Amino acid sequence: MSTRTPAPDRVDDDANVVLGAPEIGRALTRIAHEILERNKGGADVVLLGIPTRGLPLARRLAERLVAVEPSLDLALLVGSLDVTMYRDDLAHHPTRTIGATDIPGGGLDGKVVVLVDDVLYSGRTIRAALDAISDLGRPRAVQLAALVDRGHRELPIRADYVGKNLPTSTNERVRVLLEENDGRDAVLIEGGVR
Numbered sequence: 001m002s003t004r005t006p007a008p009d010r011v012d013d014d015a016n017v018v019l020g021a022p023e024i025g026r027a028l029t030r031i032a033h034e035i036l037e038r039n040k041g042g043a044d045v046v047l048l049g050i051p052t053r054g055l056p057l058a059r060r061l062a063e064r065l066v067a068v069e070p071s072l073d074l075a076l077l078v079g080s081l082d083v084t085m086y087r088d089d090l091a092h093h094p095t096r097t098i099g100a101t102d103i104p105g106g107g108l109d110g111k112v113v114v115l116v117d118d119v120l121y122s123g124r125t126i127r128a129a130l131d132a133i134s135d136l137g138r139p140r141a142v143q144l145a146a147l148v149d150r151g152h153r154e155l156p157i158r159a160d161y162v163g164k165n166l167p168t169s170t171n172e173r174v175r176v177l178l179e180e181n182d183g184r185d186a187v188l189i190e191g192g193v194r
Contacts, residue, residue, distance in 0.1 A: 027163030032064035086128035108137030123157035
């Protein structure tokens, strides 16, 4: 089941809210501190958000990095990476809209690129992101931050930073709502066996 469908105007009554706004905020603060600690600061870090919901998460992470390390330049810290044309499922979903890729500063060469996404599931979106990055430059390292890791990987991909590990069944759907896109912050589990 897809994890990237646009959120409807209403939330299903049977949806299980697993993270609310405070928990999402704390998870992002923790991830920001982990990024700075692992990379000995943020001087060479570039956050690339994968649209749709990875981009606002990357912006929030960048704000937290700057709050901890004020010498960082927010404009040089965050960008977006559209992976549409690198996906291996275009034949199954040909109506995808191509988005924008915005690489901040002087490019990716020699940088530590942190890919930011909302849900890590099969790993196919991240594989597409790695292919896209290889066309854009040669970073020193690529790391992955995901708000939710729901398991069920089809590829050998692992997140370096995870807000919440959320074991799910394959017939459940994890939906991330963000204030910027949906008017509120929440992580929901929908469906499953009743």
